[in-house]
Amino acid sequence: MNAETFTEAAGSSRLSLRVADVRREAEDIVAIELVDPNGGALPTFEAGAHVDVFTPGGAVRQYSLFNDPADSSRYRIAVLWDRNGRGGSRSMHEAVRPGGILQVSRPRNQFRLAADAARHVLVAGGIGITPLLSMAEVLLRQGTDFALHYCTRSIERTAFLARIGEKDLRDHVHLHLDDGAPDQRLDFSALFEGESNEGAHLYYCGPSGFMAAVEAAAAAATWPAGRLHCEYFAVAPSARPADTAKGFVVTLAKSGIDVPVGPSETVVQALQGRGIFISTACEQGFCGTCITGVRAGLPDHRDTVLSDAEKARNDCFTPCCSRSLTDILVIDL
Known part of the structure; x- marks a missing residue:
């Protein structure tokens, strides 16, 4: 009996999934693997998708799936402990253990790969690597032209080092460390200038300051909006103050x-x-x-x-x- 069957039988739109593995990926980041308790296939998803997770602390949080969508046996998420957050990530770090059950939604996707792109440029800031790693797995399997730029604070805070260092992926990856030499840090303006091919699409995900820097460089380069794709992990800063004075x-x-x-x-x-x-x-x-x-x-x-x-x-x-x-x-x- 697969995940869809047992959740429907329970009269719920949620999936009850077993925690198969919890492992430390980097400082303050854990990777969690979720499977059907009965060993069946999980509902399919596309690269860039996320699920809502009903955390042990009672909050609902969204986490991107970072594994290859071709693997329907599991969902893999990574959780950054937000020390200034509202407790959802803390409960995931402190209470989620192998063998436990987590309630999650079916995957949803507002951050898809463009089918008509001749080249894909993936730009990740910190934990924003998760949806982009799933995209990289798909592009690698398809033999499609792509590059993955991964910006992190330090090597200690860089998740998925083992995966991005593997032979099939490493030639596509450019790692940029905040505490590294100045010449290896990512220059967003130079990135847009170097990726001027009309068939290139750029995808970016990360914290708010990172997102703002990418968007400023895109605007300065007059990069077409139709070839720019993003996903926020928090509400974006508004260009205008919210006027709620009128009902x-x-x-x-x-x-x-x-x-x-x-x-x-x-x-x-x-x-x-x-x-x-x-x-x-x-x-x-x-x-x-x-x-x-x-x-x-x-x-x-x-x-x-x-x-x-x-x-x-x-x-x-x-x-x-x-x-x-x-x-x-x-x-x-």
């Missing part, structure tokens, strides 16, 4: 119910106050769990998960953080 009304299209949304509450919170619940995870607009259709009105997009093209269509939004530019927003509920 609005959300109308549920299927029932006609009107729900006022106050100046200091989110759409999700307003709906919960009326006994209407939407699935959420990050509650900051970077995971995509709560994406909801829009029938009428103009959403005020404040997420990082929807692309610019998706936001321009105004046919969906993230109710965990986004608001409305119109007095009434009709949503697909």
Whole structure:
């Protein structure tokens, strides 16, 4: 019986997976391997996908899958202990042990490889290596042209050293250490200049300062937005302050119910106050769990998960953080 079968039998959309292995990958980073307790295949995923993990501490956190999607026998995630976080990563480090059970969602993906790219340039900052390593495994297997730039603070904080040092992958990898010689650090401007091939697509993931540096270099190089792909591990810094001084009304299209949304509450919170619940995870607009259709009105997009093209269509939004530019927003509920 595979993972899909036993979770459906339990009447839940979650997967109950056994912890097969926990190993230290680097300072403050552990890799966790999850398998079907009954030995079956897990639901398939594409490179760049992530799962929601219901942590032992009760929080829900998103972790990218770093293994090759061709291996359906396991999910592999890596967890960085965020010493300034809210406790989710700490509970994963302190309480997750081999033989235990973790509840996870089915994989979701907002960070896919472009099918039409002639070359793929993967740029990782710290723990942002996880989705990009999965992409590298796919590209390596396909024989596709790619490079992986991996920026970390030090060799002690560099995860997956053994894998990136293996013969099949090492010729594609460029390691950049903050505490290393200046000439080996990644110059983002030079990177964009050197990857000027019109068929090249660039993918990046990492902490907020790293993301901002990549985006500034991309803007300076006038790199086409359609060939730039990213995933945030935290909410992105907004280019404008969030103006929540104005309330609005959300109308549920299927029932006609009107729900006022106050100046200091989110759409999700307003709906919960009326006994209407939407699935959420990050509650900051970077995971995509709560994406909801829009029938009428103009959403005020404040997420990082929807692309610019998706936001321009105004046919969906993230109710965990986004608001409305119109007095009434009709949503697909």
